[in-house]
Amino acid sequence: MIGRTIATYGISPLWVTLATVVAAPAIGGLLTGIDRKLTARLQNRVGPPIWQPFHDLVKLWSKERITVNQVQLLYVYAHLFLMIASLVGLMLGQDLLMIFFIFAFSSVSLILGGFSVRSPYSRIGSQREIMQLMAYEPVLVLMAIGIYLATGSFFVHEIITSGNPLLYSLPLVFAAYAVILVVKLRKSPFDLSTAVHHVHQEVVKGLLTEYSGPYLGLIELANWYELVFLLALGGLFWATSLWGALLAAAVLFLFQVVVDTVSARVTWAWMLKFVWTVGLGLAAINIVWLYM
Amino acid sequence: MDAWPIALAILLPVATALLAYIFRIRAARVLAVVVMAAGLMVSALALAGRGSFTYTPESVLGLPIDTLITILDLALLGYLVWIGLSMRRLSVVLLAGLQLAGLGYLEFWLRGSTPAVLPAEPAMVIDRLAVTMNLIISGVGSLVVLFALPYMDEFERRQKAMKTRQPRFFLFLLLFLGAMNGLVFSNNLLWLYFFWEATTFSSFMLITHTGAREALANGLRALWMNLLGGLAFVLALIFLARNAHIVSLRALAGWPLAGWPGWRGLPPIGSSPDLLLLPMGLLCFAAFTKAAQFPFQTWLTGAMVAPTPVSALLHSSTMVKAAVYLIIRLAPAFRGTTLGILVAVIGGFTFMAASTTAIGQANGKRVLAYSTIANLGLIIAMAGINTPQALSAALLIIIFHAISKALLFICVGTIEHGIRTRDIEEMEGLFYKMPMTTIITVVAMTSMMLPPFGVLIGKWLAIEASVRFPLLLPFVVLGSALTVVFWSKWLGRILTVSYHRKFRLEKLPLLISASMLVLAAAVVVASFGIASVFDFLAAPVVRGQFGIAGVVTPRADLATGMGEFIPWPIFLLIVLVLLAIPISFSRVKPADIRPPYLCGENAGEKPGTSFYSARDEINLTRTGNYYVTGVFGEASINRWAYPIAVGLLLLMIGVIKP
Numbered sequence: 001m002i003g004r005t006i007a008t009y010g011i012s013p014l015w016v017t018l019a020t021v022v023a024a025p026a027i028g029g030l031l032t033g034i035d036r037k038l039t040a041r042l043q044n045r046v047g048p049p050i051w052q053p054f055h056d057l058v059k060l061w062s063k064e065r066i067t068v069n070q071v072q073l074l075y076v077y078a079h080l081f082l083m084i085a086s087l088v089g090l091m092l093g094q095d096l097l098m099i100f101f102i103f104a105f106s107s108v109s110l111i112l113g114g115f116s117v118r119s120p121y122s123r124i125g126s127q128r129e130i131m132q133l134m135a136y137e138p139v140l141v142l143m144a145i146g147i148y149l150a151t152g153s154f155f156v157h158e159i160i161t162s163g164n165p166l167l168y169s170l171p172l173v174f175a176a177y178a179v180i181l182v183v184k185l186r187k188s189p190f191d192l193s194t195a196v197h198h199v200h201q202e203v204v205k206g207l208l209t210e211y212s213g214p215y216l217g218l219i220e221l222a223n224w225y226e227l228v229f230l231l232a233l234g235g236l237f238w239a240t241s242l243w244g245a246l247l248a249a250a251v252l253f254l255f256q257v258v259v260d261t262v263s264a265r266v267t268w269a270w271m272l273k274f275v276w277t278v279g280l281g282l283a284a285i286n287i288v289w290l291y292m
Numbered sequence: 293m294d295a296w297p298i299a300l301a302i303l304l305p306v307a308t309a310l311l312a313y314i315f316r317i318r319a320a321r322v323l324a325v326v327v328m329a330a331g332l333m334v335s336a337l338a339l340a341g342r343g344s345f346t347y348t349p350e351s352v353l354g355l356p357i358d359t360l361i362t363i364l365d366l367a368l369l370g371y372l373v374w375i376g377l378s379m380r381r382l383s384v385v386l387l388a389g390l391q392l393a394g395l396g397y398l399e400f401w402l403r404g405s406t407p408a409v410l411p412a413e414p415a416m417v418i419d420r421l422a423v424t425m426n427l428i429i430s431g432v433g434s435l436v437v438l439f440a441l442p443y444m445d446e447f448e449r450r451q452k453a454m455k456t457r458q459p460r461f462f463l464f465l466l467l468f469l470g471a472m473n474g475l476v477f478s479n480n481l482l483w484l485y486f487f488w489e490a491t492t493f494s495s496f497m498l499i500t501h502t503g504a505r506e507a508l509a510n511g512l513r514a515l516w517m518n519l520l521g522g523l524a525f526v527l528a529l530i531f532l533a534r535n536a537h538i539v540s541l542r543a544l545a546g547w548p549l550a551g552w553p554g555w556r557g558l559p560p561i562g563s564s565p566d567l568l569l570l571p572m573g574l575l576c577f578a579a580f581t582k583a584a585q586f587p588f589q590t591w592l593t594g595a596m597v598a599p600t601p602v603s604a605l606l607h608s609s610t611m612v613k614a615a616v617y618l619i620i621r622l623a624p625a626f627r628g629t630t631l632g633i634l635v636a637v638i639g640g641f642t643f644m645a646a647s648t649t650a651i652g653q654a655n656g657k658r659v660l661a662y663s664t665i666a667n668l669g670l671i672i673a674m675a676g677i678n679t680p681q682a683l684s685a686a687l688l689i690i691i692f693h694a695i696s697k698a699l700l701f702i703c704v705g706t707i708e709h710g711i712r713t714r715d716i717e718e719m720e721g722l723f724y725k726m727p728m729t730t731i732i733t734v735v736a737m738t739s740m741m742l743p744p745f746g747v748l749i750g751k752w753l754a755i756e757a758s759v760r761f762p763l764l765l766p767f768v769v770l771g772s773a774l775t776v777v778f779w780s781k782w783l784g785r786i787l788t789v790s791y792h793r794k795f796r797l798e799k800l801p802l803l804i805s806a807s808m809l810v811l812a813a814a815v816v817v818a819s820f821g822i823a824s825v826f827d828f829l830a831a832p833v834v835r836g837q838f839g840i841a842g843v844v845t846p847r848a849d850l851a852t853g854m855g856e857f858i859p860w861p862i863f864l865l866i867v868l869v870l871l872a873i874p875i876s877f878s879r880v881k882p883a884d885i886r887p888p889y890l891c892g893e894n895a896g897e898k899p900g901t902s903f904y905s906a907r908d909e910i911n912l913t914r915t916g917n918y919y920v921t922g923v924f925g926e927a928s929i930n931r932w933a934y935p936i937a938v939g940l941l942l943l944m945i946g947v948i949k950p
Contacts, residue, residue, distance in 0.1 A: 064884075065880075065884055066884050066885070066886050067880055067884055067885065067886070068790075068791065068885065068886060068887070068888050068899075068900075069789055069790060069791040069792075069880075069885070070791065070876050070877050070880045071723075071787075071789060071873075071876070073872075073876055074869055074872055074873060074876060077868075077869045077872050078865075078866075078869045081865045081868060081869060082862075082865060085861060085862065085865055094856070094858070095855035095856050095857060096855075097752055097755060097756065097855060098743070098752065098855070098856070098857050098858070101742070101743045101748060101752065102743055102862060104742070104776060105742045105743055105862075108742065108776065108780050108783075111780055111784065112780070112783060112784055112787055114784075115783075115784030115785070115787055115788055116784075116787050116788060116789060117788070117888050117900065118720075118788055118789075118790050118888055118898075118899065118900030118901065119888030119889060119890070119900055120890070120900075120913045120914075120915045121889065122888070123784070123788075123915045124915060126784055127781075127915075127917065127918050130777055130780050130781060130784075130918070131918070133773075133776060133777065133780070134773060134774065134776075134777045137772075137773035137776060138769050138770050138772075138773040141755065141769045141772065141773065142769055145755070145759050145765065145769070148756075148759055148854065149759065152854070153854055153855070154756065154854050154855030155854075155855060155856070204889060209888075209889055210888050210889065284766065287762075287765075288762070291762050
């Protein structure tokens with residue numbers, strides 16, 4: 001992947017950063033469009049055109065700027081910038097744990113944005129998002145540790161150049177990652193804090209309720225970066241070849257689309273139990289293998 | 293004289309304490325404390341500027357110090373027995389009485405009958421670890437004491453106290469600082485023990501300061517738990533003196549200091565490493581009680597009945613830090629032993645259990661208390677596995693936790709006086725009422741859990757250090773994830789704010805805002821310069837033990853060989869976001885503001901608080917945080933945490949019995 005290209009050809013980190021910042025939203029937006037189309041087909045609908053997410057974004061950005069208070073949009077900036085930073089860190093082959101901490105900061109920023117307004121819906125959404133964070137965060141850290149035990153490094157650029165695909169040694173961690181991917185993308189059955197595409201009545205739009213127009217557009221943009229980040233992370237499991245990485249990412253992508261379509265939402269308590277038993281359990285067992 | 297900074301660090305707080313107690317005038321007290329704070333900081337910097345050295349003071353005012361310490365120690369224990377008798381608490385009488393007997397046996401019986409001890413060991417060793425601790429005690433501790441000056445005035449106004457008890461309060465608060473400085477300099481174990489007991493005593497007097505029923509009950513609990521640890525300490529001393537003829541910390545731990553071979557190079561008469569496991573284990577047990585590890589956590593959570601400066605001091609720079617300091621000192625001796633692994637697991641378990649419990653707490657001070665217990669657990673876990681990276685992590689967390697936690701207590705104390713509650717649920721809208729305090733609190737909380745701040749970098753290092761220790765790993769992973777949960781919930785609460793055209797900074801007494809701002813600046817600056825902090829304070833300690841630092845600092849970042857943490861890009865992003873604040877405030881016009889969406893039209897003056905429902909009735913909206921006390925409440929956690937914690941302590945007996 002790109003990380004290896006830098007390692008091999010010595011491309012300046014600045015160019016990698018620029019390329020990531022520019023290319024990621026294009027890919028992320030396109031994937032979001034494909035996601036909506038696929039979901040629609042699975043539900044026997046025609047669905048919007050694949051370019052729809054871009055039209056949506058342009059429209060959101062041309063709308064009036066209205067807010068509930070002055071500080072609300074700071075959290076959006078923090079969320080977006082830190083999300084981009086996580087992705088750039090990944091592309092530059094940095095320390096995986098550090099990348100996950102920056103990623104956590106980005107998620108916390110969005111949560112605080114939901115808390116920052118005196119709206120019951122957005123605050124319930126934030127509470128639930130904290131529960132989602134509690135569910136996936138330990139699995140992410142375990143994943144980094146599993147990758148370290150398999151490759152001997154936390155550096156993404158060394159992980160990529162370390163020989164065998166990670167999937168051989170970390171199949172159960174990959175499965176655990178597939179579970180938390182659904183949680184992190186806020187897809188059904190774990191779309192508790194806010195639904196990405198569907199409409200849920202009881203919390204309106206969850207932690208995004210009080211964002212509108214350009215600010216909502218920025219969050220949408222951050223979501224695209226996030227999607228690319230999460231799929232690239234999945235690609236890490238087969239990073240020895242570009243096609244392998246793309247395949248791993250594609251499998252994860254299709255997996256979350258199908259799961260989203262066929263499942264109904266669960267409560268946060270159920271989610272926590274499921275992720276902490278199945279997700280953590282799978283990852284932990286895989287890590288015990290590596291010690292043996 | 294060469295040793296003036298040492299004398300200053302120990303005797304200046306003691307002298308100031310006595311002055312503040314005798315001259316009961318407020319102005320004199322303020323002046324004395326400010327002068328003391330300056331003096332302590334000067335002495336700490338002077339010590340930091342020198343290399344490692346040893347020092348054995350012979351006498352003070354013509355009295356041999358050894359004798360003086362023996363007399364004071366016996367008097368202190370006698371007084372504690374008397375406290376137990378007058379409060380009719382059998383456990384205190386017994387535990388203090390047994391210590392008195394043990395100390396008497398040690399001082400009068402053994403001293404005469406033991407042959408000459410090792411090549412004369414110095415009474416005090418000032419190496420970089422002692423300097424680090426001294427900087428924390430004298431720096432952070434002094435700021436807390438300065439904060440206490442205006443705080444206690446307001447506190448007594450609130451309590452409607454008829455007669456001020458501040459002279460008594462500052463007496464013990466300052467004695468505490470002196471005792472802590474003495475503790476970290478002492479190499480002689482008897483001296484160390486005296487200062488150890490002195491901190492137990494001061495903390496008891498401070499917790500019971502108000503004299504209320506709850507304060508007395510919690511103070512007595514703190515006392516008996518710490519005395520239990522003290523008893524273990526005395527037993528360890530007796531064992532060491534009888535069987536190994538060791539009375540110095542350095543000889544026990546083999547702490548390497550240039551030019552001084554440890555006991556591995558020069559075995560004491562009639563001792564073997566295995567023989568030393570028992571006293572090691574006893575000293576670790578003493579440290580567990582003082583560091584409020586499960587199952588002894590209740591004394592620290594109970595200690596919050598004391599005025600806030602006491603908590604700020606107990607949690608950041610004194611008392612609990614003495615415990616982790618002792619374990620770090622002992623760590624080289626039990627490195628790689630089963631005892632070491634067990635210590636790591638006990639600490640790791642506390643880290644996880646305390647972080648879990650913190651999620652269920654709605655009382656701000658209780659959250660802080662559990663967070664402290666958790667971080668102490670992590671430090672102990674790192675000392676237990678004691679690899680170069682682990683030791684680096686432990687030292688970084690000690691330093692950064694001290695600054696952040698002192699700041700957090702100062703903030704919560706100020707908030708409590710501002711809005712008259714420490715309940716997290718009541719802190720909504722704090723951003724409007726106390727913008728400055730809120731922003732500083734946000735900095736402090738962020739620094740406890742998120743990059744690029746020091747505590748998080750310490751946790752990052754801790755995770756990388758524990759990958760080779762599968763028994764410890766799950767605790768560290770779960771504990772770190774749970775930490776984010778309870779801080780985020782609380783942060784969200786204080787950051788909720790409605791639209792106001794103007795925000796007015798609140799007025800705070802000078803010493804309060806000064807101590808807050810200095811500590812907040814210290815958090816940011818030290819985190820930004822974490823590479824320098826590491827190189828200057830932590831690296832020499834690690835290198836002293838291992839020969840290598842374990843962590844290198846190539847370009848103002850921390851690299852371990854398996855990973856690297858680069859703080860500056862994150863700082864850059866945070867600065868970018870902060871730059872947006874003035875833009876955002878000037879750009880958002882009143883016309884852009886809408887009330888939050890409710891289930892009907894907003895009713896009433898404050899947006900988002902009530903709405904017209906379908907039948908035109910006004911309905912109130914109210915949302916609270918998730919606490920899930922059925923899972924995360926103290927009672928639910930203790931059901932499984934107590935048996936496990938007690939079981940782990942019992943396991944320790946099997947490991948250390950000779």
